Amino acid sequence: MIKYRGIIQRYKEFLPITDKTPIISLCEGNTPLIFSPYLSGLLGENFKVYLKFEGANPTGSFKDRGMTVAISKAKEENAQAVICASTGNTSASAASYAAKAGIKCVVLLPKGAIALGKLSQALIHNATVLAIDGNFDDCLELVRTISAQFPIQLVNSVNPYRIEGQKTAAFEICDFLETAPDYQVIPVGNAGNITAYWKGYKEYLGKNKISRLPKMLGFQAAGAAPIVKGKPIKKPETIATAIRIGNPASWKQAEAARDESGGLIDMVSDKQIIEAYKLLAAKDGIFVEPASAASVAGLLKLAKKNYFKQAAKIVCILTGHGLKDPDRVIKTVKPPKVIKANLKAVLKEIGY
Ligand code: F0G
Numbered sequence: 063m064i065k066y067r068g069i070i071q072r073y074k075e076f077l078p079i080t081d082k083t084p085i086i087s088l089c090e091g092n093t094p095l096i097f098s099p100y101l102s103g104l105l106g107e108n109f110k111v112y113l114k115f116e117g118a119n120p121t122g123s124f125k126d127r128g129m130t131v132a133i134s135k136a137k138e139e140n141a142q143a144v145i146c147a148s149t150g151n152t153s154a155s156a157a158s159y160a161a162k163a164g165i166k167c168v169v170l171l172p173k174g175a176i177a178l179g180k181l182s183q184a185l186i187h188n189a190t191v192l193a194i195d196g197n198f199d200d201c202l203e204l205v206r207t208i209s210a211q212f213p214i215q216l217v218n219s220v221n222p223y224r225i226e227g228q229k230t231a232a233f234e235i236c237d238f239l240e241t242a243p244d245y246q247v248i249p250v251g252n253a254g255n256i257t258a259y260w261k262g263y264k265e266y267l268g269k270n271k272i273s274r275l276p277k278m279l280g281f282q283a284a285g286a287a288p289i290v291k292g293k294p295i296k297k298p299e300t301i302a303t304a305i306r307i308g309n310p311a312s313w314k315q316a317e318a319a320r321d322e323s324g325g326l327i328d329m330v331s332d333k334q335i336i337e338a339y340k341l342l343a344a345k346d347g348i349f350v351e352p353a354s355a356a357s358v359a360g361l362l363k364l365a366k367k368n369y370f371k372q373a374a375k376i377v378c379i380l381t382g383h384g385l386k387d388p389d390r391v392i393k394t395v396k397p398p399k400v401i402k403a404n405l406k407a408v409l410k411e412i413g414y
Pocket of ligand 1: 123152153250252254256305351353354381
């Protein structure tokens with residue numbers, strides 16, 4: 063039996079890793095690709111919809127795939143410190159991997175706009191956490207300037223090692239399905255992840271591991287949809303705080319993934335995101351954070367428009383775990399009913 067030891071060990075030949083690279087891993091990757099009978103049924107007889115549940119990564123999001131490579135390389139290069147801007151998940155992952163590597167970690171977060179779970183993660187791993195009176199785009203600009211001037215490595219997805227690591231999710235999908243999907247649906251924020259998947263699929267095609275490429279379907283939140291609108295959004299707004307980004311760093315690469323694959327980048331409203339969020343929990347038993355539900359909201363939007371015509375295998379990427387943002391559940395569903403501590407009262411409530 064091959065023991066699983068994380069994405070670097072699994073896909074080393076595709077990664078910029080040498081014998082000198084100290085591998086900092088938390089056994090990330092190898093996440094489940096879950097068949098959804100419910101969504102497949104909604105689309106029709108000849109459709110197969112799969113959910114790539116990246117919330118199953120060690121810190122609860124896809125960021126770990128990129129962070130294991132970025133932090134291993136930072137360690138190899140004797141970095142004393144790393145820095146990132148984040149809507150939450152990047153900071154949670156950077157803080158965790160930096161702790162394991164013994165490297166100082168600094169994170170800049172937009173004040174008041176980070177889900178509680180993510181903030182807790184950065185804090186417990188002893189990162190230096192700074193809440194900036196501005197949005198994610200302001201934070202990113204600051205960390206880019208700092209990392210250019212001081213010996214502190216940037217671990218946002220503008221760091222190419224992050225993209226290298228994240229592309230392994232595309233490999234896993236192809237290895238599991240023994241083909242590329244026809245379509246991949248993915249939330250888009252800073253646009254690193256869509257860039258990484260597209261790179262992964264192209265590399266697998268180049269190595270003849272697959273014989274065709276999927277169409278890439280990206281979804282932004284309607285209040286934070288700069289790529290869809292064709293211009294930066296000064297004050298992005300959405301309940302999906304992870305993708306509340308007005309000027310994505312990998313904008314051009316996301317457009318290239320869209321155009322080269324013959325796909326699209328569209329947007330979904332907060333209402334559509336919440337509907338998909340609740341649906342995934344109720345029908346598929348999967349609890350994701352709101353940004354992740356943007357992919358399924360996008361799938362449903364396209365299905366309604368009859369976009370998918372022929373039989374197809376579709377993979378929706380679920381980027382982060384629902385436990386990241388427990389407040390959203392409380393704001394979305396009814397709290398438990400308080401009743402008396404007696405059998406009669408309980409039985410009445412549950413219908414016996
Ligand atoms: N989904 C989740 C849960 C995310 O945390 C992010 C990005 C995305 C989707 C979008 O991915 O930026 O590569 O297009 N989160 C970043 C962060 C920005 O700081 O955690 P992207």
